[in-house]
Amino acid sequence: MKTYAQKYLPLIIGSALAIGVILGGMLNFGGGTKNPLSSNAKKEKLNRLIDYIDYEYVDSVNTDSIVDVTVNSILTNLDPHSTYIPKRNYEDVAQNMKGDFVGIGINFYKINDTIAVIRPLSGSPSEKAGIEAGDRILYANNIPLFNQELDNDSLTHFLKGKVNSEVTLKVFRKGEKDLLEFQVKRDHIPIKSVDAAYMLSTNLGYIKVNRFAETTYDEFNASAEALLKEGAKNLVLDLRDNGGGYIEQATQIADEFLKKDQLILFTKNKNNSVKETFSTKGGKFENSKVYVLINENTASASEVIAGALQDNDVGTIIGRRSFGKGLVQREMDLGDGSAVRLTVARYYTPTGRSIQRPYTNGNQDYFKDYEKRYRNGELESRDSIHVNDSLKFKTPKGKIVYGGGGIIPDIFVPKDTDFNFESLKYMLRSGVMDRFIFSELEKDRLYYKSLSLKEFSENFEITDVMLEDYIEYLRSFNFDYKTNKYKPLLKRYLKATIAQQLFGSNAMERIINQEDLMVKKVLEQINPN
Incomplete structure (x- = not known):
């Protein structure tokens, strides 16, 4: 008999993933910013109310927080994806979508009130200066960073700065008698949106994209070029759990698979003004087989690609029905450092279908769609996907596709909804395994440092002892x-997880995909026997 936690953890995990999708979807905006300010009675009414509260209300009130609540309340009544970005959050959101930041380039944990380096990023200032995995950064410009009860944001503040500015770091390294000192010159550090790019077979490449930021197409292009040099003729594009971002980046990637003058998508605003986007000539994979992997957390700009290829009878979509986000946002400055991303249009796939899920029952119902998919069996069986026959469309080659809520794949791959499998996926992607693995690596850094990627991939095995140690580690969190x-x-x-900490995300995804059901399904399509 399942416990309460076992019964509902898949829903909790799925909801957490869906929040990531929704946040990614909020960033699906484009175009310029207009500022159609005009004086009218409705605006005057709100301004007067705020002034009355400021100057006449009996108690002191933070009217900034009132304004924030008011703006959020207004947007909530519009649609699920119009969103407000307060001034305090704007820099972080903008930086994430810009695709880089200025710093020294390390991944770290805060362990016992000390910065412990997981690994310096490849090619980063910290790597060039000689910082190594396992180092403890104790001082930055003689300011102590240990035993200060600082949160991660505060610690990061000491490591960031202007381009080419220098920071002097004093580092404890196991085996060294004295603290080591490094001069590190800050530089632009990319926030990568391509997690992995490698060869699945002699002529089949694989690229995993986690979001669509300003640099995503450039990253994709560089990865594609490298795979083509390795002999890639065909490609797997993994868009699972990709919550979206800039539409323009997605259309550029879709263009690489389509021949000249094929429609990628069109948008329509409240005035029924239509803007069409067509492919250009010279796409790298115009004559290739392409397989796009999607799941219930594939949303927004990711769905633009899947829809464009499916509607043009290009490639094969594999997985589960995508999230269903077909609204376009535009960012608008509110004048005080905050901004609103307002839904200004709907986008449509080439056959004319909108894949936006209905939201007429309110945002709460909209955001709980994952739970409904779980309960009605859609994640486990294609036959449980409910379609609206009135939203049936036909591709040029006669394939039937549906609008009204996400991209339905050409080949369905069920989700394993078992409690323990869901738990493992959550532990892997949420970082639960990371700290345990860091502690394991700390036991013998010299050994792990001596391993090449090839040696690690082919010869290293997780022992039963390490496995049991991890299970015991979970028990410390009351999870048996x-x-x-x-x-x-x-x-x-x-x-x-070890591969990620030693060699990066490319090595990690490669190991994860060895027994991945969707990747296996691709290989079955190529080699049916």
Whole structure:
């Protein structure tokens, strides 16, 4: 008999992932910013109310917070994806979508009130200066960073700065008698949106994209060029759990698979003004087989690509029905450092279908759609996907596709909704495994440092002892993991987490995908026997 936690954890996990999709979807904006200010009675009414509260109300009130609540309340009554970005959050949001920041380039944990370096990023200022995995950064410009009860944001503040500015770091390294001192010159550090790019077989490449930021197409293009040099003729494009971002970046990637003058998408605003986007000539994969992997958390700009290829009878969409976000936002400055991303149009796939899910029952109902998909069996069976026959469309080659809520794949791959499998996926992607693995690596840094990627991939195995140590580690969080069925998968995920800390996300995804059901389905399509 399942416990309450076992019964509902898949829903909790799915909802958490859906929030990521929704946040990604909020960033699906484009175009310039207009400022149609005009004086009218409705605006005067709100201004007067704020002034009365400011100057006449009996108690002191933070009217900034009132304005924030008011703006959020207004947007909530519009649609699920119009969103307000307060001034305090704007820089972080903008930086994430810009695709880089200025700093020294390390991944770190705060362990015992000290910055512990997980790994310096490849090619970063910290790597060039000689910072290594396992180092503890104790001082930045003689300011102590240990035992200060600082949160991660505060610690990061000391490491960021202007381009080419220098920071002097004093570092403790195990085995060294004295603290080591490094001069590190800050530089632009990319926030990568391509997690992995490697060869699945002699002529099949694989690229995983996690979002669509300003640099995504450039990253994709560079990855594609590298794979083509390795012999890639065909490509797997993994858009699972990709919540979206800039539409323009998505259309540029879609263009690489389409021949000249094929419609990628069109948008329509409240005045029924239509803007069409067509492909250009010279796409790298125009004559290739392409397989696009999607799931229930594939949203927004990701759906632009899947819809464009499916509607043009290009490639094969594999996985589960996508999220269903077909609204376009434009960012508008509110004049005080805050901004609103307001829905200004709907986008349509080439056949004319809108894939936006209905939201007439309110945002709460809209955001709980994952739970409904889980309960009605849609994640486990294609036959459980409910379609609206009135929203039926036909591609040039006669394939039937549907609007009204997400992209339905050409080939369905069910989701394993078992509690223990969901738990493992959550532990892998949420970072639960990371700290345990960091502690394991700390036991013998010299050994792990000596391993090449090839040696690690081919020869390193997770021992039963390490597996049991991890299960015991979980018990410290009151989670008793007992399922033998998934122990091989748990071992692979632990190895993948080690690979990430030693070699980066490319090595990690490669190990994860070794037994991935959707990747296996692609390989079955290529080699049916």
